[in-house]
Amino acid sequence: MDVVKRVSAEIEKVSAIEGLKLIRPKVFPDERGFFSESYNAEEWRTKLAFGEQFVQDNHSFSKFGVVRGLHAQKGMGKLVTVAVGTIYDVAVDVRQGSPTFGKWHGVLLDAREKTFFWIPDGFLHGFQCLSEGGAHVIYKCSAAYDPKTEFGITPLDEKIGIAWPLQDKTKWIISEKDANSPKFATLSQ
Template identity: 45%
Template structure:
């Protein structure tokens, strides 16, 4: 596997080896020993999540104040623009974001450490998104940072004037100034 740091060094692009021929392809999407050796991280995943979304759906930017989650995310159908925002007050990249296109075609994954808000925008007609988490979902401590907060300034790949499809929780996301940090 190949590991590439993003503009935030702890947020990593993971590229597993893909073996293909005229019949199709095969990849080992996760191997704990190889992940640890390649990233220097020893993580234990406790939950897998799978979502299906239509084009221009934006999910996020979510995080949990308790039971904080590291996430290893990937797309198995379609493509998304995936984003992580650093909420760690003592970090040199506090308030910065990293974004990458993940797709079924490029097989890339993104490691989002605990202490980050996370979200994605569906670019294809539909997308299926899978992610492993290092702790369980804890709805009582879930927070949503506003996807369009001007202080954070994420450059979502939307056309000028276009709005994403959001649910009520994501519409009510907190501004950077009001969102709790770590």
């Protein structure tokens, strides 16, 4: 009997910004619900050429209208997915010398699709919660949290010009820290 090797996910480049990827685990629905192997380090490394090692998992809950970010930590990549709800997830290239320095890319992440967004080291990360009941965001990190290497810019920075889907800013909930973070111009190339 031949054993058929299955691949539990597909990976794709998502923009002209090098390094950003979407990973879509396969979902197997039936009358009971569904099953999905959300992460398999060995298979992703050998079959998808995705060899990141993760050392920390984070889980956040955000209410409708919350805007988090834009944050980064030197040496840390993030694999982001949504367990409940919908977010607009954004990565901004801040890699010194990159031809896409200062460019951003956003993706809609919805719990029903179970898609992951890979944001490598050298990118700021932020998101806006779009679901009325809020969103549970899960992300694997390639480095442990270290406040000494954390930095960020305000998600309100007009120079970056992120097109947040919820445009009515009266519905936004944003922390004082994020709103008052430095502007992009402070990250000179």
